[in-house]
Amino acid sequence: MKPNEIQTPYLLFLGDAADALAAKVAQGIKHWRADNCVGQLRLPGCDADVGLADMSIADARAAGAQTVVVGVANRGGMIADNWIVVLREALENGMDIAAGLHARLADVPELRDAATAQGRQLFDVRHPTETFAVANGKPRSGKRLLAVGTDCSCGKMYTALAIEKEMRARGMDADFRATGQTGILIAGSGVSIDAVVADFISGAIEAIAPANDPQHWDIVEGQGSLFHASYAGVSTGLLHGAQADALVLCHEPTRTHMRGLPDYPIPELEACIEANIEVAKLTNPRVTVVGAAINTSALSEQEAQQYLDVTAQRLGLPTVDPFRNGVAPIVDALA
C-alpha cells in the first residue's frame, strides 16, 4: 500500500443525486474501474443509477468494501447533512471515506471524530496534504504521454483513461496518472495539481509519475490549457514536470470561447500544438505530438466523422473521438 492510496474495493455513494449528471463522478469510477466497485448506496430521492447493486453500509462491508467514495456533487460542493449519518456509519463499520468536494470531510466534526476513534482515513482528494519537493528536471526512465488541450474540460481525462485501457488490452505496461479529483477517485491516487502551492506544480508531477521501467508508459492527465488566461501556469508546470515523450491534443470543436472567458477565442489546433511542443521540449527535447482526440459529442455521427477526417488530414496525425472510436490509431502510433 502506497501512502495516500485509496483502498479498494469501493462502495459508491450516490446520496440524493437529483439526476445522472450529479452522479457523474460515480459514473466515471464505474465506467473505468468496474472491478473496483462492489455496489452503490442511494438515499431516498436519488434519481441517479450507475448500474451497480444497491447496498447498505453493512451489505457493502460484508461484500468486502474498504472505502465509501462520495460519487455525487451538489451545488457548492458541500457535504449535505443527510449524508453525514451514513458516512459515519461507514467509518464505524471499518471503512475509509474518499471525496473530491470543495468542502472537506475532515472539516465535519462528526466525521473527523469518528475517523479518529475508529482509526480510519478521510481522503479529501481536492485538497493535497502531501508535501512535494521542487522539481529537479532530471531526465528519468520510463515513457510518459500527456493529454493536453485547447481548453479546460475538453476530454483530457477521458482520453488518458482510454489510452491506458487500450494499452493494457494490448499487454503494454501502462498507468493512468491522475491530476484532478475525479481522476484520483478513479485511479485511487494522484494529485489535484491546481490545488498545490505554485512552487511545487512541476515537482508534484515528478512525484506522481516517477522513474519507471524503460518500456512502462505513464499516461498523465493534463489540466487547463496554455491558452487559458486563468490557468496556463498550471498547464506549463504540468508539461515541465511530466517530461512527456508524447503529447495528445484534446479539443472540443463546437466551443466558441475559452471556458469562463467570453472574450478569449479557442486557439487554432496548429498553434496549440506548436506552443505545447515549445514548452514541453525544455524538459524533454524528444517530445512529439502523436495524435488528436476530439470530443464530438455535440456533433451528429456524420458531422463527427467529417470533422475527424478533415482534421486528420490537416494535422497529419491520427485523429479520433475516444468515446465514439476508441484510441487504437493513437496507440498504434506509439507501439
Add this chain to the structure above:
Amino acid sequence: MKPNEIQTPYLLFLGDAADALAAKVAQGIKHWRADNCVGQLRLPGCDADVGLADMSIADARAAGAQTVVVGVANRGGMIADNWIVVLREALENGMDIAAGLHARLADVPELRDAATAQGRQLFDVRHPTETFAVANGKPRSGKRLLAVGTDCSCGKMYTALAIEKEMRARGMDADFRATGQTGILIAGSGVSIDAVVADFISGAIEAIAPANDPQHWDIVEGQGSLFHASYAGVSTGLLHGAQADALVLCHEPTRTHMRGLPDYPIPELEACIEANIEVAKLTNPRVTVVGAAINTSALSEQEAQQYLDVTAQRLGLPTVDPFRNGVAPIVDALA
C-alpha cells in the same frame, strides 16, 4: 489603510546577523525606503549595520515606529529563541511585526498569544493568507511593466524598484508591485506569488496590480523564468496576470547554468525575449520588450561596459546595469 498593508514607519530588526549578507533584507528596505525606517535594532554579536540609528524597542516606539520588520535571515529561515523576547516586547509596546521567513511568526505561541492579547498583527509575508479570485483576463486600464528574467535571482526586484524610483523622480505616477517576500517588506504590500495555490497565480497578480488611471504605471516584480524547469508555471501565470504593456529582460551574464539545475543551460537572450512575448501576448497583444537590465556585478567596470554595448547592439534595445548606470534609458523608451 488597505488590508494586508504593513504600517510604516519601521524599526529594522537585525538580530544577531553574522554578516552583512544575513541582513540583506534590512539593507534592501533601507536602500529603497529609507524614509520608512526610524532605526535599527541589533542584538549582541550582530555583525551587520545598515546605517540607521541603533534603537531599543522603547526608543523606536517613542520615535513613532509602527512595525518591527525582521530584516535578518539565518540558516533555515527559523525564528531564533533569542529574538522572541525582543519581538514580544515590540507587541507589548503596541507595534506589529512583519517577517519573510520560512517559519511563521504566527506559529510561535508566545508571539501569537501576545499579538492576540495586544490586538496587534503578525505579517508572515512568505505565506499568503488572502484568498484570491481566479483570473478573469479582462483588459484593465493603467499601464504595467513586468521584469522578466533568463533565470531566478538575476535582478528582477532591483530592476523594478530602480524603474519605479526613476519614474517617480520624473514626476510619473508609478508603483512597485511586489511578488516576493523582500519586495513585500520593502513596498509594505504584495503577494509571495510562488506560495499561492496554483489555480490563483494569475488571479493574485490581477489583484495586486488592479485597474488604475490610464497614465499610471505598475512596475511588477517578476519571478523565476520561463526557462526554469522548476518554476516556469509561476512565471507563466505571472505574465498572464500582469497583462504587461512593457517587459524588461533581466540577466546575469556569468552564470553557467539555471539556478539549482546544473544540467539546464541559460537561454539565449533572443530566445528568452521571444518566449516571454509569446506568452504575454495572450492577455495583452500590444506587449513589447523595452529594455534589458544586466546584473554585471561579477564583471570589471570595463568588461561590464563592453558587455552592455555589445548586448545593446545585438538586441537593439536600451541595455543597462541598473546598479551601475541606473535605468534612465529604459524609462526614456517608455515616456
